[in-house]
Amino acid sequence: MGPSVSRVAVSKLPMVGAMFWATKIVATTLGESASNFVTMAPLNLGYAVGAMIFLMAFGVTLAMQLKADRFHPVVFWSVILTTSIVGTSMSDYINRTAGLGYAGGSILLTSLLVIVLIGWRMTGQTMDVERIATTEGEVLYWTATLVSNTLGTSSGDFLSGGLGLGFRDSSLLLSGAMLVILAAHYLTPISGTALFWAAYVLTRPLGAVAENAVEKPVAQGGLGSGTTVTSSALLAVLAILVGRQMVGGHHVTRKVDAAFATDSHDPQPVGPSTATSTDGYAGKPPGRHSHRGEGDRADL
Template sequence: MSKLPRVGALFWAIKIVATTLGESVSNYVAITPMKLGYAAAVIIFFTAFALTLIMQLRADRFRPAVFWSVILMTSIVGTATSDFMNRTVGLGYTGGAAVLTSLLVIVLIGWRATGLTMDVERIDTTKGEIWYWTATLLSNTLGTSSGDFLSHSVGLGFRGSALVLSTAMLLILAAHYLTPISGTVLFWTAYVLTRPLGAVAENTVEKPVAQGGLGVGTTITSAVLLAVLVILVGYQMLTHRQQTLTLDTAAVRR
């Protein structure tokens, strides 16, 4: 059995909600109301990420609550790390996005060079999982930087950035059905873009009106997103037998 879920509408819905929640939770702890700062947030969240990842790697099959906990933690620690790099260290949104994009490209090329499958539905080895989670952590860290880059450096604002990213996702969906472009290439493109989409969507709702948001705040935003995530993951737990594939081990490693 694959330890990762099938890719479909439910997968993308949970991915977007989880990564959007990650942005909100990181802001809640690092900025307001807790105001612990980015460095402290990175340490706390990276520890939590490591613990959830160990649970995932030790799992014998797909366990929705564990899998999505790791996704959520990559988004939370990724947001805090990106903000620390860009604001505390001083790389800026453009510099941070450039560094993280380069790292993600290197990881994806390295993964491809190993000969291990990059089709997430068919990953069933620990090495494959490690590559997957490394790419996920980097893409979710990049998502915050790229979302801020579009909103602030390019000047699109939160709503404009959300519109651009939503359009890009629709184009990828159309390409999936209407073009012969590799499904794996389209998957990873969409997988990376869901993170900045979640970031700018969260900022649109959470940030004060003076900053271009709706002024809902991090507490209410986080609570609503958490409730939606629990409902979606709960549904997947009830239907998890239909959410994974039974794999031919030899075929996977080809």
């Protein structure tokens, strides 16, 4: 019997670092503003119509992402953006039109996210985003992303409106929570995957309250810039960040041993995945702790 051949799969998700988090926050903040632009002022189409429009947009971008053969910054961040937009409109519909309120909507969506993450874990697919290299794993990732971005709007509204903290104090609170997670990543043995998902979820309400702090009228605690100006400025910043990833060494296609894409094959994979690029850039192995064989950690 000849030697076994290692199967290689390609991860279509970006490596996690400062650029990832900066782009994620801008994209989710833009999602809040873009949704308000369509569902409220100036288009005033309503939450239900907006949610249907954005769901179709999400379906298109997700289909492009799933069909891609490598990481494409424009496609990937388009899916993140559409999940943020549709999440905002669905959250507003649940909380306001359906009458669940900010607290009720937050509890419902938090429960749904927990169910999604537990179900993901039970499938045996890795939850380390830098090792996701299967279609099933990617579908689970986008399902969790859509739910977390919907939850983000509800939780942001709950903090600023339900608890009466206001937009600016809510932004400071969420920023502080992000710093605590960052410190825990470097100073504690807490699972990097758990910390990643905590930070991943928190970026959405952070973006929501930050956007409201800029967009909303002064009488409501904002700066009064309006949705048109806010959306245009955020779109420009997002375009710059995505463009930077396309030309500046972040456009990386990572090859992962297919056995490492599922925790059920080897819960303690040893050796980092390799990283290659179409422009000759050699990426670093994913995960600060990969050399320890901790395949379920994701570098913040």
